[in-house]
Amino acid sequence: MFVTMLGVGNGFSDGVYNNNALLECDGQRTLIDCGVTAWESLSQLGLRMESIERIFITHLHFDHAGGLEAAALYSKYFSHKKLQLIVPAPLRKAVWENLLKGGLWNPEGGCTALEDYFDVAAPAEGERFALCGGAQAVWFPTRHIPGKFSCGLLAEGQFAYTSDMQCDLPLAERLLDAGVKVLFHDCQIGPASVHASYDTLLTYPQAVREKLLLMHHGLLVPPSSGPLRFACQHERMDLDAPADEYDDIEENDLIRRTIAYMKKRQKEEPTGHDWLHTERVYRMAMRLARESSRQPDLVTVALGALLHDIDDWKFNDGNEAAGPQAAASWLRSCGAPEALIQQIQAIIRDLSFKGMGEIKKMQTAEGEIVQDADRLDAIGAIGIARAFATGAAFGNGLLDPDLPPRDALRREGYANRKVPSTTVNHFYEKLLHLEALMNTPEAKAEAAARHRFMLAYLQRLYQECGMTEGVHQRLLEEYCRS
Numbered sequence: 001m002f003v004t005m006l007g008v009g010n011g012f013s014d015g016v017y018n019n020n021a022l023l024e025c026d027g028q029r030t031l032i033d034c035g036v037t038a039w040e041s042l043s044q045l046g047l048r049m050e051s052i053e054r055i056f057i058t059h060l061h062f063d064h065a066g067g068l069e070a071a072a073l074y075s076k077y078f079s080h081k082k083l084q085l086i087v088p089a090p091l092r093k094a095v096w097e098n099l100l101k102g103g104l105w106n107p108e109g110g111c112t113a114l115e116d117y118f119d120v121a122a123p124a125e126g127e128r129f130a131l132c133g134g135a136q137a138v139w140f141p142t143r144h145i146p147g148k149f150s151c152g153l154l155a156e157g158q159f160a161y162t163s164d165m166q167c168d169l170p171l172a173e174r175l176l177d178a179g180v181k182v183l184f185h186d187c188q189i190g191p192a193s194v195h196a197s198y199d200t201l202l203t204y205p206q207a208v209r210e211k212l213l214l215m216h217h218g219l220l221v222p223p224s225s226g227p228l229r230f231a232c233q234h235e236r237m238d239l240d241a242p243a244d245e246y247d248d249i250e251e252n253d254l255i256r257r258t259i260a261y262m263k264k265r266q267k268e269e270p271t272g273h274d275w276l277h278t279e280r281v282y283r284m285a286m287r288l289a290r291e292s293s294r295q296p297d298l299v300t301v302a303l304g305a306l307l308h309d310i311d312d313w314k315f316n317d318g319n320e321a322a323g324p325q326a327a328a329s330w331l332r333s334c335g336a337p338e339a340l341i342q343q344i345q346a347i348i349r350d351l352s353f354k355g356m357g358e359i360k361k362m363q364t365a366e367g368e369i370v371q372d373a374d375r376l377d378a379i380g381a382i383g384i385a386r387a388f389a390t391g392a393a394f395g396n397g398l399l400d401p402d403l404p405p406r407d408a409l410r411r412e413g414y415a416n417r418k419v420p421s422t423t424v425n426h427f428y429e430k431l432l433h434l435e436a437l438m439n440t441p442e443a444k445a446e447a448a449a450r451h452r453f454m455l456a457y458l459q460r461l462y463q464e465c466g467m468t469e470g471v472h473q474r475l476l477e478e479y480c481r482s
């Protein structure tokens with residue numbers, strides 16, 4: 001089962017969406033809560049309403065249920081696909097009478113009840129219901145606003161989810177006794193009356209703290225998060241993955257030595273091809289590998305990711321043999337087997353983007369994963385930062401309204417440094433093509449979100465720079481339409 005927090009904010013947090021979650025299991029998708037920002041957040045992930053089967057509501061505040069009216073109207077009049085709505089029995093009446101009836105009451109259109117919009121289930125406390133795919137769940141009452149119903153969710157054998165609630169250690173302990181892998185827990189930094197205070201959570205016994213994953217905290221978390229973990233908005237968590245995805249692979253001596261070697265080698269790199277880039281690619285590649293159904297060899301993925309930018313051709317006068325050679329001599333010096341060395345060399349050789357006219361298919365599942373991880377680091381917020389750093393290193397300007405992008409289809413156009421270009425042109429020459437080039441479904445989902453972020457960034461940039469008329473804007477509109 002995968003869990004993605006659609007947001008980690010309270011109803012008023014700047015910069016993050018409402019505290020709602022997306023579950024994926026056995027090809028189905030379920031929302032836990034559907035606040036006013038849920039649909040926008042899903043859209044950021046490249047998902048539309050019709051990709052959701054079911055919605056579970058924990059209580060009726062706007063940041064948890066304010067998106068239900070949009071769901072009802074969209075499914076009735078646009079997607080023509082009825083969503084399942086699971087409301088705890090005590091909320092069954094109120095969700096229609098107190099929340100939705102005002103906007104959805106339409107006798108002439110034949111819509112006078114919640115069932116006219118949703119397939120409704122209203123389980124009683126302790127009654128099991130289908131949550132997502134084969135996963136079963138029950139809800140349990142929580143203390144949030146005195147006198148007002150709210151509940152959390154226990155997904156059997158998987159996780160528990162408090163939604164909004166005050167600290168309640170006995171309840172947390174009971175949930176952990178039920179054998180959950182993680183307890184998604186409300187958290188408020190600073191004074192908290194109807195939410196769980198971060199300071200109080202810090203006092204919980206270690207056995208409880210270890211299982212907590214805090215949410216609702218907003219954009220900012222304490223500088224040192226100490227023993228408590230904070231959920232990140234839009235991070236897709238695999239609840240079936242081993243508790244720590246990296247520890248066991250780093251017990252491999254060759255990988256440990258390669259990490260230390262590349263850390264030193266890429267330390268001073270100023271163009272965004274530094275050790276932190278390699279580390280992100282390595283971590284992303286390991287995540288994609290664990291999520292993959294193709295059972296890739298983890299050592300090959302790890303080494304391919306760690307060594308992928310060793311002597312990059314872009315920084316070696318276009319010498320494409322430099323990287324594979326440097327990787328081979330390092331691996332040989334460590335006594336790595338020849339077959340492994342050749343696999344890593346092939347990954348490095350085929351990985352790099354050399355223009356849309358020269359798209360090479362990676363030869364192995366491991367290569368596809370490393371290539372996806374590297375390409376993900378070239379797009380989204382980090383991709384934008386790296387593009388400007390690399391552009392500056394090559395002497396390119398930021399942007400020039402009169403200089404159109406080079407022809408992305410021709411390698412001479414893309415790789416020829418003598419043809420002038422700018423970093424903003426680089427979006428059209430490379431970055432906006434990468435989403436479509438992802439190999440694995442896991443990377444495609446992440447790439448869609450990063451791609452949208454870049455389009456929004458360019459729109460804003462053109463507004464600020466007076467470039468809303470011209471070749472760049474026209475190209476951008478084409479991307480936004482496609």
Ligand SMILES: [Fe+2]
Nearest residue numbers: 281308309374
């Ligand atoms: Fe890279």
